[in-house]
Amino acid sequence: MHNPKIPQVLDLIHFNSNNLSKKSIPFSKFEKPILLITYSAWSVPSKGELPALNELSKEYSDQIDIVLLIWSDQKTARKIAQEYHHKIKIRYIDDQDNRNTHIIHNLKHSLGLPLIFSISSEKEVINIEKRIVNKLDKTIEDSYLQNMTLYQNNIQMLLSNELLPIAVIGAK
16 A cells, blocks of 8 residues: 555666676565665664664565665675675665666665665555664664664564555445
8 A cells, every 4th residue: 555655756666776696686576575774885784773684584584575775886785795684685786887867866865875665565665764873872782672663663564564455346
């Protein structure tokens, strides 16, 4: 179900990103709902974010795809990927050779980084949120709980969106 507060300017069906083997793969190949997390080579995960995402990927990988989209080159993406659970799908986009400039403008330049996109199995963006930033006064435990809550809320939104009944024409 489309959230009317979110403009549908992202043509994710035709949007390609590279896997770590440099193979360009369209987002249309993802069949499950997607929790898309954007990173840049200069942005670092907040304290507690890595363990929260790794735990959630083990728990929900049969229901959703957790995709980490890194705005960088393959070498940097490979290095970042080493810290994530293998069930998290790592993709990267090298601005130097990507042809999806309109989508990149909307995903990265207009909305900024770091972000979480909740995307239905129909490739509709149903939610966009900023990721949690590092705060020096937070413990890793507090940050973990804050990240876990943020990501669980987005996952529950995705799953409940997939379960919404489809209106039947002529039904009373």
